[in-house]
Amino acid sequence: MTRTDQPEREFEYGWEDFEAARKLLYAVTGISMADSKFQLVYSRLARRLRALRLKSVAQYLRYLADHGEEQEHFVNALTTNLTSFFREPHHFEVLARFLREHAGRGRRFSLWCAAASTGEEPYSMAMVALEALGDNPPVSIIATDIDSQVLQHGRNGIYTAERCRGISTARLKRFCLRGKAGTPHQDMVKMRPELGRLIEFRTLNLLSNQWALSPPFDIIFCRNVMIYFDKPTQRKLLERMVPMLTDDGLYIAGHSESFTNASNLVRLVDRTVYVPVRRTT
Ligand SMILES: C[S@@+](CC[C@H](N)C(=O)[O-])C[C@H]1O[C@@H](n2cnc3c(N)ncnc32)[C@H](O)[C@@H]1O
Structure with a gap:
């Protein structure tokens, strides 16, 4: 997908939102998100938007700036937790x-x-x-x-x-x-x-x-x-x-x-x- 493609989405979301979200994630956790994670960030944050009844990712990012307690949910949503018992035995x-x-x-x-x-x-x-x-x-x-x-x-x-x-x-x-x-x-x-x-x-x-x-x-x-x-x-x-x-x-x-x-x-x-x-x- 290119930066100009805008598929139908439940919530408004664009590259500026992605940039802002990944910048914040990097500052808080050190996690670097490549451009290829654009869609992943949207689908992970969509759950939070639904829970908070918000309409756009930009609105969510403003909410996040005003509500310190949301940062924990933001981080939890964006970490990748793949693991297994006796992984790399x-x-x-x-x-x-x-x-x-x-x-x-x-x-x-x-x-x-x-x-x-x-x-x-x-x-x-x-x-x-x-x-x-x-x-x-x-x-x-x-x-x-x-x-x-x-x-x-x-x-x-x-x-x-x-x-x-x-x-x-x-x-x-x-x-x-x-x-x-x-x-x-x-x-x-x-x-x-x-x-x-x-x-x-x-x-x-x-x-x-x-x-x-x-x-x-x-x-x-x-x-x-x-x-x-x-x-x-x-x-x-x-x-x-x-x-x-x-x-x-x-x-x-x-x-x-x-x-x-x-x-x-x-x-x-x-x-x-x-x-x-x-x-x-
Ligand atoms: C892919 S999992 C790896 C789990 C396990 N170590 C394994 O190898 O199966 C990566 C974990 O790192 C955690 N993580 C990411 N950034 C972190 C940070 N800044 N501090 C502590 N944990 C972090 C994530 O929440 C996630 O659970």
């Missing part, structure tokens, strides 16, 4: 190995899942922790995201059976509760409390100057979020995160995120797995 093997190799002598593990979305990633981490270290493992997982709505989903820990396809049968048996047949919950799966006990879900904007966190972390899972940021933002975030790792800690990135150009900060040791580079002087 080799990272969970790396996690299991790390926990087994470093366990003992009273060591507690602190893990940060920095873009937790609806929770599938931190629950996968919790399952691995229980498998590697046994019941009540000395592990805490802080699961953060900018989107308050997806975090609430994570706290509830209930997923459709369809979304649990990445969980093996053995893990489903051990860590999940299936809704009873013949009830409205029959196609739903609930994470067992022993997993939830290891995880704290908390809203955190990676772009904000202050992070309410308690480093050091043994492992930071920061997967498939950096891709939404421009290079300078990625670099700044990496510069803040790497010093939060223990000396033997790991930074785990998403499959299309590469930091080989940040060799003064991190060193690649496995597929998209990095260790911190510590200055010796």
Whole structure:
């Protein structure tokens, strides 16, 4: 579609509105939206316009400027939350190995899942922790995201059976509760409390100057979020995160995120797995 095409729409929307929306989104979240996201921005915001009974995106943007509390809905509407259980499975093997190799002598593990979305990633981490270290493992997982709505989903820990396809049968048996047949919950799966006990879900904007966190972390899972940021933002975030790792800690990135150009900060040791580079002087 070109900038002049104007298909029939329920709400008025043009390139100026798109520019204003993406500028605001970038300022608040660091997310860069390409021109190709023009239609996506409209369809995501249309839900908010309907809820607020507004007629145009321009009117919505004015509403947003006057109502600070709407910003949360704006951000929630525009984030992309795609995730799944055991996505990029080799990272969970790396996690299991790390926990087994470093366990003992009273060591507690602190893990940060920095873009937790609806929770599938931190629950996968919790399952691995229980498998590697046994019941009540000395592990805490802080699961953060900018989107308050997806975090609430994570706290509830209930997923459709369809979304649990990445969980093996053995893990489903051990860590999940299936809704009873013949009830409205029959196609739903609930994470067992022993997993939830290891995880704290908390809203955190990676772009904000202050992070309410308690480093050091043994492992930071920061997967498939950096891709939404421009290079300078990625670099700044990496510069803040790497010093939060223990000396033997790991930074785990998403499959299309590469930091080989940040060799003064991190060193690649496995597929998209990095260790911190510590200055010796
Ligand atoms: C595509 S999901 C990735 C989820 C998961 N890490 C995975 O790899 O499956 C990206 C997540 O990053 C979050 N996000 C985007 N911008 C953010 C920011 N500035 N601070 C914190 N989280 C952000 C989104 O809300 C979304 O849930």
